[in-house]
Amino acid sequence: xxxxxxxxxxxxxxxxxxxxxxxxxxxxxxxxxxxxxxxxxxxxxxxxxxxxxxxxxxxxxxxxxxxxxxxxxxxxxxxxxxxxxxxxxxxxxxxxxxxxxxxxxxxxxxxxxxxxxxxxxxxxxxxxxxxxxxxxxxxxxxxxxxxxxxxxxxxxxxxxxxxxxxxxxxxxxxxxxxxxxxxxxxxxxxxxxxxxxxxxxxxxxxxxxxxxxxxxxxxxxxxxxxxxxxxxxxxxxxxxxxxxxxxxxxxxxxxxxxxxxxxxxxxxxxxxxxxxx
Numbered sequence: 001x002x003x004x005x006x007x008x009x010x011x012x013x014x015x016x017x018x019x020x021x022x023x024x025x026x027x028x029x030x031x032x033x034x035x036x037x038x039x040x041x042x043x044x045x046x047x048x049x050x051x052x053x054x055x056x057x058x059x060x061x062x063x064x065x066x067x068x069x070x071x072x073x074x075x076x077x078x079x080x081x082x083x084x085x086x087x088x089x090x091x092x093x094x095x096x097x098x099x100x101x102x103x104x105x106x107x108x109x110x111x112x113x114x115x116x117x118x119x120x121x122x123x124x125x126x127x128x129x130x131x132x133x134x135x136x137x138x139x140x141x142x143x144x145x146x147x148x149x150x151x152x153x154x155x156x157x158x159x160x161x162x163x164x165x166x167x168x169x170x171x172x173x174x175x176x177x178x179x180x181x182x183x184x185x186x187x188x189x190x191x192x193x194x195x196x197x198x199x200x201x202x203x204x205x206x207x208x209x210x211x212x213x214x215x216x217x218x219x220x221x222x223x224x225x226x227x228x229x230x231x232x233x234x235x236x237x238x239x240x241x242x243x244x245x246x247x248x249x250x251x252x253x254x255x256x257x258x259x260x261x262x263x264x265x266x267x268x269x270x271x272x273x274x275x276x277x
Contacts (some may be wrong), residue, residue: 021116022123025107029094029124033131044132047083051075051139068238069232077147077227078200080155081162083136084129085194087189088163091125092170095273096183099174114274118171122266125167126160133159143270145231154230158255162223165262168269175272194220205243216244218262226254 098104098251099159105118140147173190177183197211198220206213215221221242228240229251249257 017111017113018116018119020162021107021112021114022119024112024119025120026123027120027126029091029121030033030127033124033128042263043144044083044135046086047079047136050082051079051143067094069204072143073145073232074203074228074239076140077231078142078224080133080136080159081198081220081224081227082195082200083132084223085160085166085191086165087129087132088125088166089170090128091121091167092172092174092177092187093180093183093191094121094124095171095174096177096180099178100180115270118168118266118270118273121171122164122269123174125170126163129163130156130159151230155227158223158226158230158258161259161262162220162226164266165219165258166229168262168267171269172265172272196220197221198224199242200224203239205241215244219257221256221262222249222257225249226251227256229254 012147095104098107108114137147137152137155170187172277173186174183177186197215197218199215204215207215225240225242232240241250242254243249
């Protein structure tokens, strides 16, 4: 038995290396993010662009989604979910970049477990998502969107759970892709269908049956709806809630779906990363 194999025969050593790996990698990811202002501003470009184009461009055309909710109020929670999606997938970009530059090989031979590396990347991406959504929340009063301390506190666990799953998706993709160009191409093929079929720009209960069916299979749909429940608790079913059969989801059901999705994606990402060379 080699020294490496002997190490992992001891559960205490394995737990220690997992915690150490999560801390070291997570701290590095957050430090890199906050020290790179161009990356911080660039990551906000897509959600702000969509908010301006769709919010300002279509609000007069569409008017109100329901009697009490105008289009900007309906769109804003979806834009927050897009921010979480784009920032969380950077966990995968970081793994591909570290592989290309040789840093990944260095941490793989260090006394850090691969599971800890995945958890660290996920934690870093989740903290980034929380920071970016915090910046977007500053725009809420300017857009006529109600914002209270209770709403902010309710958003934190939703964003953390959603970001964990999406970071797992990014790491899962990165486990099979060797170049940043390849990841960016595949990332675009994943991001835009997830965004446009998640009910960000339209209520999923008010579209054609084919688009509605696909949207309700999209796990991000329930993340968007959960955020919308927090911002629009008194809105009717035309604005919040995903109708499946005769049942319309509540915030609790949305959270259960998102939590299950996140646990599955993170678990598969850990499995895939541990199997790769």
